Amino acid sequence: EPEVTQTPSHQVTQMGQEVILRCVPISNHLYFYWYRQILGQKVEFLVSFYNNEISEKSEIFDDQFSVERPDGSNFTLKIRSTKLEDSAMYFCASDGGPLNTEAFFGQGTRLTVV
Amino acid sequence: KQEVTQIPAALSVPEGENLVLNCSFTDSAIYNLQWFRQDPGKGLTSLLLIQSSQREQTSGRLNASLDKSSGRSTLYIAASQPGDSATYLCAVVETSYDKVIFGPGTSLSVIP
Numbered sequence: 001e002p003e004v005t006q007t008p009s010h011q012v013t014q015m016g017q018e019v020i021l022r023c024v025p026i027s028n029h030l031y032f033y034w035y036r037q038i039l040g041q042k043v044e045f046l047v048s049f050y051n052n053e054i055s056e057k058s059e060i061f062d063d064q065f066s067v068e069r070p071d072g073s074n075f076t077l078k079i080r081s082t083k084l085e086d087s088a089m090y091f092c093a094s095d096g097g098p099l100n101t102e103a104f105f106g107q108g109t110r111l112t113v114v
Numbered sequence: 115k116q117e118v119t120q121i122p123a124a125l126s127v128p129e130g131e132n133l134v135l136n137c138s139f140t141d142s143a144i145y146n147l148q149w150f151r152q153d154p155g156k157g158l159t160s161l162l163l164i165q166s167s168q169r170e171q172t173s174g175r176l177n178a179s180l181d182k183s184s185g186r187s188t189l190y191i192a193a194s195q196p197g198d199s200a201t202y203l204c205a206v207v208e209t210s211y212d213k214v215i216f217g218p219g220t221s222l223s224v225i226p
Contacts, residue, residue: 031211043158043203043216056213091158093214101145101210107157 002026006092006106013082013113021077021109023092031095032075033103034067036060036088043091049075082113116141118217120204126223127194135189135220137204142185145210149178149189150203152219158203162189194224 005024013019025032034046047057049067066078075094079086092106117140127133137147149161162171162178164187170179177190191198201219208215 033213035214042218043205043214045213045215048211048213050211089155089157095211101207102148102160102163103207103214105150105158105160110155 004092004094004104004106006109010110015113016081019079021090023075024073025075025094029094029096033093034077035091038088084113087113116215118215120217120220124221128225131194132192133194135202137187139185139206142182144206144208146207147180147187148205152201196224196226199224
C-alpha cells in the first residue's frame with residue numbers, strides 16, 4: 001500500500017541551527033501538508049502546498065518556516081533558526097485531490113531542540 | 115472557526131468492555147470525518163474515514179457514526195483489549211483538499 005515517508009524519524013539540533021525535515025508523499029498526490037504536535041498537545045496545522053505554492057498557512061508558520069518541493073518526489077519543511085519551542089513531532093501528509101479526498105500521514109519526525 | 119472537542123479526555127476500562135468515544139465539531143458543514151489512533155510518542159494511524167454523505171463506517175471491532183446536523187461522531191469499540199490502549203483522535207476536513215482539524219484526543223487505557 002502506498003505510504004508517506006518521513007526522514008529522519010528523530011532529529012536533535014542546537015538552538016539557532018537550521019533544520020530540514022523531509023517527506024516523500026504518495027506519488028500521484030497533488031496536495032501536501034505539514035502539521036506539528038507539541039508533546040501532550042493537539043495536532044496543529046502548519047501549511048498546505050499545491051501546484052508549487054503555499055495555499056494556506058497558519059499563524060504558527062512564520063518567517064522562520066519555509067516549504068519546498070525541490071523535485072518530483074520530495075516535500076521539505078525548513079526551520080531557519082530553531083528555538084526550544086520548536087521541539088515537537090512534525091507530520092507530513094498528502095492528499096489525492098478533489099475526487100478522492102483523504103489525507104495520508106507519515107509517521108512523523110520528532111524534532112528536539114537543545 | 116471550526117473547533118473539534120472530544121469527551122472524555124481520558125478513559126480507563128476493564129478488558130472486554132464495550133466503550134464509546136465522543137467527538138463534537140462546531141460547524142456541521144464538513145467534508146469528511148476521520149478517526150485516528152496514536153500510540154505514545156508515535157505517528158497517526160487512520161482507523162476510519164466517514165464521508166459527509168455517510169452515516170457510519172465499520173472496521174472489525176470498530177464502528178464510527180456521524181451525525182452531521184448535530185455536529186457529533188462516536189467511535190464504538192467492542193470487546194476492548196489491552197492492545198487498544200492508545201489515544202484516539204477525531205478530525206474533520208471542511209472542504210475537499212482542505213487541512214485536517216484535529217480534536218485533543220481521548221486517552222484510552224484498557225486494563226487486563
